[in-house]
Amino acid sequence: MIHKAPPHIHQALGLATQALFVSNPNPRVGCVLVSPSGEVIGQGFTQRAGGPHAEVVALRDASGKGFDTSGATAYVTLEPCSHHGRTGPCCDALIQAGVAKVVASLADPNPLVGGRGFDRLRAAGVEVVVGPGAEESRELNIGFFSRMIRGTPWVRLKVASSLDGTTALNNGASQWITSRAARADGHAWRARACAVLTGIGTVLDDNPRLDVREVPTPRQPHVVVVDSQLQLPTDTNLLMNGRDCYVYTASENETKKAALQACGATVIHLPNANGKVDLSAMLQDLGQRGINELHVEAGHKLNGSLVREGLVDELLLYLAPRLLGAGRGIADFGPLTALADGLALEFKSVETLGADLRVVARVQGRDSF
Numbered sequence: 001m002i003h004k005a006p007p008h009i010h011q012a013l014g015l016a017t018q019a020l021f022v023s024n025p026n027p028r029v030g031c032v033l034v035s036p037s038g039e040v041i042g043q044g045f046t047q048r049a050g051g052p053h054a055e056v057v058a059l060r061d062a063s064g065k066g067f068d069t070s071g072a073t074a075y076v077t078l079e080p081c082s083h084h085g086r087t088g089p090c091c092d093a094l095i096q097a098g099v100a101k102v103v104a105s106l107a108d109p110n111p112l113v114g115g116r117g118f119d120r121l122r123a124a125g126v127e128v129v130v131g132p133g134a135e136e137s138r139e140l141n142i143g144f145f146s147r148m149i150r151g152t153p154w155v156r157l158k159v160a161s162s163l164d165g166t167t168a169l170n171n172g173a174s175q176w177i178t179s180r181a182a183r184a185d186g187h188a189w190r191a192r193a194c195a196v197l198t199g200i201g202t203v204l205d206d207n208p209r210l211d212v213r214e215v216p217t218p219r220q221p222h223v224v225v226v227d228s229q230l231q232l233p234t235d236t237n238l239l240m241n242g243r244d245c246y247v248y249t250a251s252e253n254e255t256k257k258a259a260l261q262a263c264g265a266t267v268i269h270l271p272n273a274n275g276k277v278d279l280s281a282m283l284q285d286l287g288q289r290g291i292n293e294l295h296v297e298a299g300h301k302l303n304g305s306l307v308r309e310g311l312v313d314e315l316l317l318y319l320a321p322r323l324l325g326a327g328r329g330i331a332d333f334g335p336l337t338a339l340a341d342g343l344a345l346e347f348k349s350v351e352t353l354g355a356d357l358r359v360v361a362r363v364q365g366r367d368s369f
C-alpha cells in the first residue's frame with residue numbers, strides 16, 4: 001500500500017523551512033491547524049530560541065483571526081514538547097485549545113521529550129498519528145538530531161576549489177576562486193549553521209570575517225577557531241562584531257588567553273597527544289554548547305585532520321571552471337596505500353550556481369544515527 005503524506009504536512013514542512021535561519025539551536029518545526037471542516041485556521045514556525053514554538057504560534061494565529069480551535073487537527077513536523085524549557089509545553093497548549101488530532105512527522109530525539117509528548121496527548125484523548133513527512137523533517141533538522149543522538153554537531157565541510165581541487169595557491173592566494181553567486185550561496189549555508197569553524201592558518205592568511213552578509217539573516221552564527229599556540233590576533237576581524245567566539249587551544253599561555261578573553265573570546269584548553277587541538281573532544285564540547293550544524297571553512301591542514309579522524313559528515317563543495325594546478329588541496333590526509341582507504345562519499349545534489357558547480361556529498365553511512 002502506498003502511504004501518501006497529507007498535503008497539510010507538506011505545508012507544515014514549508015513553514016519549518018522558514019525557521020532555517022531563525023530557530024537555532026532549537027529544531028526547525030512548522031505547524032498547520034485545520035478545522036473539522038478542512039479549513040486552514042492557523043499556521044506557524046518555531047521562532048528564535050526562547051520564543052514560542054510552532055504549535056503556539058499557530059494557535060495564536062488561529063485565535064488572532066477569531067477561529068475556534070476545538071476539534072481541529074494539528075499537522076506538526078516534530079513531536080510537540082511536553083517539558084517546561086524556556087517556554088511551556090506545547091502539548092498542554094494543544095490540549096487546552098481543544099485540538100482533537102495531532103499528525104506529527106516524527107518523535108523528538110530530545111531525551112527530555114522522546115515520546116512523552118505523544119503519551120501526554122493520547123492520555124488527554126487526542127488522536128495521534130506519527131510518520132508523514134518524517135524523512136524531510138529529519139533532513140531539515142539533521143544537526144539537531146546529530147546533537148541529540150550523538151552528542152556532537154553535524155559537521156559540514158565547505159570548500160571552494162578549482163576544478164582540479166586547488167583551494168589556494170602555495171603563496172596563500174585564494175580570493176576569489178568562485179563567483180559572487182557561489183559565495184552568496186555559501187553565506188546562506190553559514191546562516192543555517194549554529195557555528196562557523198576555521199583554523200588558525202586561514203585566520204592568519206585571510207583575516208576572514210566568516211559572517212553572513214550576502215543574504216538577510218536575523219542572527220549571526222558563532223565562530224570557532226582551532227589554534228594550538230594561541231596565535232589569534234586580538235584585532236582579528238572575527239572578534240570585531242561581538243559574536244560568540246570560541247578558541248580551542250593546546251596552549252597554557254595565560255597572558256594571551258586573558259587578552260583574547262578581554263576581547264570577548266572564550267578560550268578552551270583541549271590538547272591532544274601531539275600538542276594540537278583534540279578535535280574529537282572539541283566536537284563533544286561544541287555539542288554541549290548547543291551547536292547543531294557546524295559549518296567548517298578551513299584550509300587543507302585542518303580539513304585533512306578532520307577527515308583523517310573520521311569527523312566529517314558532509315562536503316559542500318563549490319567548483320570553479322578553472323584549473324589552478326599545484327597548490328593547496330581540499331584536505332591534506334594520507335598518503336594512502338590502498339584506494340579502498342579513501343573517504344567514500346555519496347552525492348546528494350549537483351547544481352550549477354552562476355558559472356560554478358555546487359556539489360553536496362555525504363560521507364557514506366554518516367547519517368544513520
Ligand SMILES: NC(=O)C1=CN([C@@H]2O[C@H](COP(=O)(O)OP(=O)(O)OC[C@H]3O[C@@H](n4cnc5c(N)ncnc54)[C@H](OP(=O)(O)O)[C@@H]3O)[C@@H](O)[C@H]2O)C=CC1
Nearest residue numbers: 160168172174199201202228276277298299300301302305
Ligand atoms: N578555498 C577555500 O575554500 C578555502 C581556502 N583556504 C585557504 O587555506 C589556506 C590556509 O590553509 P591552512 O594553513 O591549512 O589553514 P587551516 O585553516 O587548515 O589551519 C591549520 C592550522 O590549524 C592548527 N591546528 C590545531 N589543531 C589542529 C589539528 N588537530 N589538526 C590540524 N590543524 C590543527 C594548526 O596550527 P597550530 O598548530 O599553530 O594550531 C594548523 O597549522 C589559506 O591560503 C586560505 O586562503 C581556507 C579556507 C577555505
Ligand SMILES: Nc1c(N[C@@H]2O[C@H](COP(=O)(O)O)[C@@H](O)[C@H]2O)[nH]c(=O)[nH]c1=O
Nearest residue numbers: 160174176177178206208209210211297
Ligand atoms: N576563496 C574562496 C573562499 N574562501 C573562504 O572564505 C573566507 C573569507 O570569508 P569572508 O571574510 O567572510 O568573506 C576565506 O577565509 C575562506 O574560508 N570561499 C568561497 O566561497 N570562494 C572562494 O573563492
